[in-house]
Amino acid sequence: MGLMQLLGKEELERVVGKLSALASSLLFVLDEEGKILVEAGRDEFGCPLGGSFSVQEGSVRCPEESCPRSGELVSIPIEVYGQNLGSVAGCGEGAAARAVELLADVISQRAKDEFELESLSAEIVDKYEEITLLYEVSSTLGTTFEIEQIARQTLEYALRVIEAQKAAFLLLDAKGEMLEVVAAEGVPEEAWTALRVGEGISGQVVAERKPQLIEAGQPLPPDWERERTSYGADSFLSVPLLYSTPGAEEKVLGVINLADKASGIFTSGDLKLLTAIASQAAISIYKSQLVEELKEAERVKREMEIAHRIQMSLLPERPPEVEGVELAGMCIPAMEVGGDYYDFLHRDGRLDLIIADVSGHSVGSALMMAITRTVLRSEIAGGKSPAQVLAATNATMYDDLSRAELFITVFHTSYDKETRTLTYANGGHNPPFLWRAAEGKCISLDADGMLLGILEDVDYEERIIELQPGDILVLYTDGVTEARNEAGEFFGEERLRRAIEEGSGLSPAELLDDLYRRIYEHSKGVPQRDDITLVVMKVK
Structure with missing residues (x-):
């Protein structure tokens, strides 16, 4: 001038x-x-x-x-x-x-x-134009919740205002390990390759959370040069997408890259302006991700509610009245839906007790347990012994369970009230406890057998034991023994054994209440993460 x-x-x-x-x-x-x-x-x-x-x-x-x-x-x-x-x-x-x-x-x-x-006048004008631009960017992005649309609109503003010829918008994946291209303008396809954090210009910008302004002809490390070359670019400007929540650490979401400015070189003013645009974009991206998380949480919540209803519908409303024994059962669902199931089947002088636990916490898991319940009941109705029931159920369910990447543990016992004999088989479940009244001690009932859904052709060991009046059979799931207290200690099998011994004079319903009270007191203050399921049979 x-x-x-x-x-x-x-x-x-x-x-x-x-x-x-x-x-x-x-x-x-x-x-x-x-x-x-x-x-x-x-x-x-x-x-x-x-x-x-x-x-x-x-x-x-x-x-x-x-x-x-x-x-x-x-x-x-x-x-x-x-x-x-x-x-x-x-x-x-x-x-x-x-x-x-x-x-x-x-x-x-x-x-x-x-x-x-x-x-000063020029600076005021520039500042006014910058504020106007940022207001325009904020107004536009603030009404958009689709991440790809936010990325495209951000690049449109950046290209127009800074007059660059190429641009790309990259976001971190869910694990925070890889940068993936969400949108790009004028960038060759080879530049759309995902980058690991710390790799290339973009990866380093994210790792250090600091922008980079690369001039034409500037010597670069090999991985940086590869990225610049992939853009077919000379000059290069890369700015991190940063978002800070009140009282929280600054969070990096991704990076915006510009290449080949029309006038030849990027300036510190371009860097400042792109940083401001990136800040607005980061706010919109963060809000969009929160919306997606809320949608996902709501979907999971609805799914859990459905799974819970399915699970509860599988459980018997009350135990059957069977001559010579008293029965009681309970299932206390966890905050997160578990996969526990128990059942009583009584016909033709035979009483069958089943307790099972399916892996996973979803509608799929609940539906798989519903199908397994149908198969178990069908096999039992056919007069098969516990070992035969488990083998047949495993063979029938194997394909479905393996495709769903699920498995089921099952303990099945059949009681003959005429002979007072208990026949049982175990498919990888927690061995039940049997209180022997005459001997005054608790023993564990186990038999060799694999979880259902692991192998297609499996044989299960079957054992028989004779019961006496006063004997108590207690079936349970791992939610009982794995209930933790604030110190991280499990309730454990030994506490359960001792509780059964001390409550052996109670009725099955009273014993259930006493066992649950002990578990609750042990884990007081710690959220229940798994279902607590117990079945009690006492011989009169």
Whole structure:
């Protein structure tokens, strides 16, 4: 910006005229090439000079040989913040040098003031335009909850405002390990490859959470150079997508890359502007991710409610009344739906007890247990023994369980009330406890057998034991023994065994209540993570 643009000809003529008259000197204001911009005192001094002086290495010389004052003049350059805007020159007697010095001071100070005012005005305009842009970006992105649309709109703004030719928007995957391209403009397909955090320019920007401005021809590490080359780019600008929640650590979501600015090089102003745009985009992305998480949580909640209803529908409303025994059963669902199931089947003098647990916590798990319940009941109705029931059920359910990547543990026992014999088989379930009243001790009932759904063709060991009046059979799931207290200690088999021994004089319903009370007191203050299921049979 020149002197005439900063101060104007009228003001320069007024100042130069006054000083020329006061100092009786011939004064000139020259541009940086020596051309006369303003002059005063020519008529009084009869100066024959044309329109310019000779300026060489900072010295101003009068080229007019006919002038008695030809040769080097008194001159002082006018500089503003290191930029040469011209000079003040003068000739005459006496006060000429002082007049030139004073005029140079006045013009330099006025030029500096105007330069600062112009710069401030330009900065205000730039800031206003930046605020307007960010408001526009915020307004647009604030109404969008589709992540890909946010990415595309962000790149449109960045390309338009910064005048780059290529752009890409990358987000971290769910594990926070890989950067994946969500949207891109003008970028070759080979640049759409996912990058590991710490790899290439983008990966390093995310790892360090600091932007990078790469100039054309700048030497780069091999992995950085590969990424720049994949964009087919010279200059490169990469800015992290950062979001900070109140009181929480700053979170990095991804990165925005721009390449090949139309004017050739990216500036610090471009970096500042892209950082501001990235900040708005990060807010929108974070909100969108929260919305997706809420949707997913709501979906899971609905699924859990359905699974819970399925699970509860599989359980018997009440135990059957069977001569010679007392029965009780309970299932206390966890906060997260488990897969526990128990059943009583009584027909033709035979009483079958089943307790089972399916892996997983979903509608699929609940449905798989419902199907297994149907198969178990069908096999039992066919008169098969416990070992045969488990083998047949495993063979029937194997394909479905393996495809769903689920498995089921099952303990099945059949009681003959006429002979008081208990026949049982175990498919990888927790071995039940049997209180032997005559001996005054608890024993564990186990038999070899694999979980259902692991192998297709499995044989199960079958065992038989005779019961006596007062004997108590307690079936349970791992939610009982794995209930933790605040110290992380399991309720465990030993506590369960001792509780059964101490409660052996109670009825089955009373014993169930007592066992649950002990489990609850043990794990007080710790959320229940698994179903607590118990079945009790007492021989009269």
